[in-house]
Amino acid sequence: xxxxxxxxxxxxxxxxxxxxxxxxxxxxxxxxxxxxxxxxxxxxxxxxxxxxxxxxxxxxxxxxxxxxxxxxxxxxxxxxxxxxxxxxxxxxxxxxxxxxxxxxxxxxxxxxxxxxxxxxxxxxxxxxxxxxxxxxxxxxxxxxxxxxxxxxxxxxxxxxxxxxxxxxxxxxxxxxxxxxxxxxxxxxxxxxxxxxxxxxxxxxxxxxxxxxxxxxxxxxxxxxxxxxxxxxxxxxxxxxxxxxxxxxxxxxxxxxxxxxxxxxxxxxxxxxxxxxxxxxxxxxxxxxxxxxxxxxxxxxxxxxxxxxxxxxxxxxxxxxxxxxxxxxxxxxxxxxxxxxxxxxxxxxxxxxxxxxxxxxxxxxxxxxxxxxxxxxxxxxxxxxxxxxxxxxxxxxxxxxxxxxxxxxxxxxxxxxxxxxxxxxxxxxxxxxxxxxxxxxxxx
Numbered sequence: 001x002x003x004x005x006x007x008x009x010x011x012x013x014x015x016x017x018x019x020x021x022x023x024x025x026x027x028x029x030x031x032x033x034x035x036x037x038x039x040x041x042x043x044x045x046x047x048x049x050x051x052x053x054x055x056x057x058x059x060x061x062x063x064x065x066x067x068x069x070x071x072x073x074x075x076x077x078x079x080x081x082x083x084x085x086x087x088x089x090x091x092x093x094x095x096x097x098x099x100x101x102x103x104x105x106x107x108x109x110x111x112x113x114x115x116x117x118x119x120x121x122x123x124x125x126x127x128x129x130x131x132x133x134x135x136x137x138x139x140x141x142x143x144x145x146x147x148x149x150x151x152x153x154x155x156x157x158x159x160x161x162x163x164x165x166x167x168x169x170x171x172x173x174x175x176x177x178x179x180x181x182x183x184x185x186x187x188x189x190x191x192x193x194x195x196x197x198x199x200x201x202x203x204x205x206x207x208x209x210x211x212x213x214x215x216x217x218x219x220x221x222x223x224x225x226x227x228x229x230x231x232x233x234x235x236x237x238x239x240x241x242x243x244x245x246x247x248x249x250x251x252x253x254x255x256x257x258x259x260x261x262x263x264x265x266x267x268x269x270x271x272x273x274x275x276x277x278x279x280x281x282x283x284x285x286x287x288x289x290x291x292x293x294x295x296x297x298x299x300x301x302x303x304x305x306x307x308x309x310x311x312x313x314x315x316x317x318x319x320x321x322x323x324x325x326x327x328x329x330x331x332x333x334x335x336x337x338x339x340x341x342x343x344x345x346x347x348x349x350x351x352x353x354x355x356x357x358x359x360x361x362x363x364x365x366x367x368x369x370x371x372x373x374x375x376x377x378x379x380x381x382x383x384x385x386x387x388x389x390x391x392x393x394x395x396x397x398x399x400x401x402x403x404x405x406x407x408x409x410x411x412x413x414x415x416x417x418x419x420x421x422x423x424x425x426x427x428x429x430x431x432x433x434x435x436x437x438x439x440x441x442x443x
Contacts (some may be wrong), residue, residue, distance in 0.1 A: 006220050007220075008226040008229065008230050009152060010152050011227070011234075012234040013152045013155035013156070013295075014155075014212045014295050014298060015210060015211075015212050015230065015231065015234030015235065016155050016158070016238055017154065017291040017294060018209025018210075018292065018296060018299060019207060019209035019212075019238045020238060020241070020288065020291075020292065021100070021206070021288075022104055022289070023203075023208075024245060025264055025265045026202075027203060027206055028246055028258060028264045029258050029260055029261040029263075029264050030199065030260065031044060032255055032258050032260070035190060035195060035196060036190075037183075037187050037190055038180055039182065039183045039184065039187055040190045040191050041199075041250075042247065044203045045246055046239075047200065047203070047397060048200065048203035048204055049235075049236075049239030049243070050393065052207040052210040052235045052238075053232065053236060053239065054390045054397075055211065055361055055394045056231040056232050056235040057231070057232060057384050057386070057391075058365045059210075059211050059231055059361075059365070060231045061228075061368060061380060061384045061387075062075045062365075062367070062368055063231070064223065064227055064380065064381045064382040065371070065379065065380050066078055067223040067224055067227070071088075071211060071212075071299075071302070071303055072085070072092065073088050073089035073306050073307065075364045075367050076088045076360075076363055078367075079367030079368075079370045079371050079374075080367060083424060083427045083428075086311070086426075086427040086430070087423035087427060089303040089306065089307045090419075090422075090423035090426060091357075091360060091419060091420070092303045092360070094419065095353050095356050095357075095419060096353060096357045096360065097299065098337045099337070099353045101297065101333070101334075101337040102129070102133075102338070104289050104296070105129040105130075105133050106125070106341060107285075108129065108132055108286055108290065109125040109126070110125065111286040111289065112128055112286050113125055113128075115286065126342060130338050133293065133334050133341070136150075136293055136297045137297055137330050137333075140294070142321075150294060154287075154291035157287055158288045158291045161287060161288060162245060162288070165269075165281075165284065166244050166245055168272050169249075169252040169272055170248065172273070173252045174271075175271070177250060179251055194404065194407070197401070197403075197408075198404055200397075200400075200404065201354065201405055202354075204354055204358055205353070205354030207238070207239075208354055208358070210234070210235040211231070211364075212295060219302075224381035225381065249264055252268040252271040253267045253271040265284075265285055266281055269281035297330060297334065301326045301329035301330040302329075304329035304332060305320065305326035305329045311431070313430045316328060317329045352409075355402060355405045355416060356416050358402060362395060362399065362402070365391050365394055366395065368391055369388070
C-alpha cells in the first residue's frame with residue numbers, strides 16, 4: 001500500500017492554523033489600555049513577527065537536519081539529552097497543545113452561543129466545546145489524507161475570512177479613525193517599559209505555532225527541501241495578516257471603545273457593519289477557531305508518538321493506523337483537552353502555555369548552536385540564513401519576554417518549573433520501566 005504523506009501545502013496550513021487563533025483577536029484591547037502610541041503598538045506585532053521569522057529560519061535547519069516528526073522532542077533529545085527531549089514532549093502534550101486546544105474550543109463555544117438566537121447555557125457551551133474536540137480528533141485519527149484535506153480546507157477558509165474582514169474595514173467603515181502611525185520622541189521609553197514587555201507576552205502567544213510543521217516533518221515526502229520554505233512562507237504570511245488586521249481594528253473603531261476590552265473583533269465589526277457586525281464576526285471567529293483546534297489536534301500527538309516509539313513503557317502512544325497516523329496519541333491529547341474544558345481551571349493558562357512553549361523553542365534554538373559544535377559533520381541540507389545573527393535575534397526577544405513573565409507572573413514561572421520537574425520524574429520512571437528505551441541510539 002502506498003504511504004500517503006503530507007504535502008507542503010498541508011504543512012503550511014498547519015503552521016497558519018496553529019498561529020492564527022484567539023490571541024490576535026483579543027490582545028489589542030490590553031495593549032491600548034497601557035500604551036498610548038499607535039506606532040509602538042504596531043511595532044509589537046512587527047517585533048513578534050520578526051522573532052517568529054527568525055525562529056522559523058532557525059528551525060528550518062533543525063528540521064532539515066533531523067527530519068523526524070516530534071518537533072522539540074527530537075531537537076532537544078539530540079542536542080542535549082534524551083531527558084530534555086522527553087520533558088519537551090511532556091510539556092507539549094500537557095500544556096503546549098492540550099490546554100490551548102481546550103481554550104480555543106471554549107472560545108468557539110462562546111462565539112457559537114453569541115450568534116445563536118437566545119444564546120446557550122454554560123452546560124451547552126461545554127458540550128459544544130467537547131463535541132468540537134471529539135469530532136476533530138476522530139477526523140484526524142482516521143487517515144492522513146482526510147486529516148490533511150480537513151486542515152487545508154479549514155485554513156483556506158480562515159485566510160479568506162480574515163482577508164475579507166481587512167478589506168471590509170478599509171473599504172466599508174463609515175466613520176474611519178485617523179491612524180497616526182508616526183513615531184514620537186517618547187516611543188523609545190514606552191518600548192522599554194514593563195507594560196510594553198507584558199504586551200509582548202500576549203503578542204508572543206499570538207505568534208505561537210510558527211514551528212508546528214516540524215511536528216509532522218517525518219510525514220512529509222521531502223522535508224529537507226520543503227520544510228525551510230514552508231516554515232518561512234507560513235510565518236511571513238501570518239505576520240503580514242497580523243499587522244494588517246490590527247491596522248484594520250484601529251481604523252474601524254475608536255481607541256477609547258477598545259481600551260481594556262477582549263471582544264475587539266465585535267467592536268471593530270460594529271464600526272464596519274453596524275449593529276449586525278458583532279454577530280457576523282462571531283460566526284467568522286467560530287469558523288476560524290475550528291481551524292486552530294484542528295491544527296493543534298494534528299500536530300501535538302506527533303511528539304507523543306515519537307515518545308512511544310522511543311520508550312518501551314510508553315509504546316502504547318505509538319499505536320498507529322496502516323498509514324502511520326498516531327490515532328491513540330490523538331485520542332490521549334484530546335482526552336487531556338476535554339479534562340481542561342470540563343474542569344475550567346485555566347484562567348491564566350494562555351500566558352502559562354505561551355511561556356512554556358517559548359521556553360521550549362528557546363532551548364531548541366540554543367540547541368542549534370550546540371549541534372553545530374558537537375556534530376559539525378551532521379548533514380545539513382539547509383543552513384540557517386544569517387547565522388548566527390538570526391537565531392540570536394530570536395533568543396534575545398524570547399529571553400526578554402520570558403523575563404517579563406517571571407517578573408509579572410511569578411506563579412506561572414513556578415508552575416512551569418513544577419511541570420518540568422514532574423516531567424523529569426516521569427522520564428526517570430519511564431526509562432527504568434520496560435527494559436530501557438526501544439531506540440538505543442540515544443542511550
